[in-house]
Amino acid sequence: MAELPRPTAGRLHKPSWRDTRLVVGVVLVLLSVTVGAKAFAAADDTVPMYAAAASLVPGQPVTQRDVRRVDVQLGVDRHWYVAADHDIAPDTFALRDVRPGELLPQSALGTRSANDLKPVSVLVDAGAAAQLAAGSIVDVWVNAKDPSSSAEKYGKPDKTLEAATVARTPETTAGGLGAASGQTAVQVMVPEAGVQDLIAAIDQGAKITLVPVPGSPTRSGA
Numbered sequence: 001m002a003e004l005p006r007p008t009a010g011r012l013h014k015p016s017w018r019d020t021r022l023v024v025g026v027v028l029v030l031l032s033v034t035v036g037a038k039a040f041a042a043a044d045d046t047v048p049m050y051a052a053a054a055s056l057v058p059g060q061p062v063t064q065r066d067v068r069r070v071d072v073q074l075g076v077d078r079h080w081y082v083a084a085d086h087d088i089a090p091d092t093f094a095l096r097d098v099r100p101g102e103l104l105p106q107s108a109l110g111t112r113s114a115n116d117l118k119p120v121s122v123l124v125d126a127g128a129a130a131q132l133a134a135g136s137i138v139d140v141w142v143n144a145k146d147p148s149s150s151a152e153k154y155g156k157p158d159k160t161l162e163a164a165t166v167a168r169t170p171e172t173t174a175g176g177l178g179a180a181s182g183q184t185a186v187q188v189m190v191p192e193a194g195v196q197d198l199i200a201a202i203d204q205g206a207k208i209t210l211v212p213v214p215g216s217p218t219r220s221g222a
């Protein structure tokens with residue numbers, strides 16, 4: 001019987017840098033390591049910034065107790081916000097409303113001289129005021145009392161202020177302001193130019209109604 005030919009084992013060659021597959025593999029490994037390192041570094045690239053600890057309303061003094069530190073990733077946008085590498089300076093006031101937990105914008109803070117808003121307390125219906133909270137945005141409507149009538153008659157309502165911020169909503173208690181008439185006092189931040197007209201309307205017995213702006217923050221659960 002004729003002897004069958006035996007297969008000859010091929011000789012193994014050491015991989016060469018000229019081997020395209022080896023070069024591609026090395027490049028892919030290096031690329032993967034580089035991308036992973038950059039992603040890991042970016043994940044830890046946070047900066048300390050200030051966020052509002054509670055609602056801030058225009059005209060409100062802002063102190064260290066009103067803010068809290070948070071570590072966030074902002075990149076090139078970080079200069080728009082207040083860094084937590086220093087304490088809040090004295091004579092700092094809120095120039096606009098800032099919601100709880102919101103990063104504190106540089107534009108939201110200023111000095112007393114930069115703030116032309118004044119707090120004015122108005123009596124409003126207690127039921128309607130129950131949905132309001134500090135930081136709520138409202139339109140202020142005024143119904144002037146009819147001077148020719150001895151009864152409680154009012155004229156057509158006029159929108160006196162737009163997008164005013166509620167600064168305080170104290171609870172009505174027995175014996176408190178407005179308790180007997182079912183009203184409660186709500187403090188609204190009013191531009192200085194409009195303070196006189198609003199106070200005059202209040203003194204003349206006008207009816208004040210605060211209408212929340214759609215999307216405005218309200219009392220939790222209201």
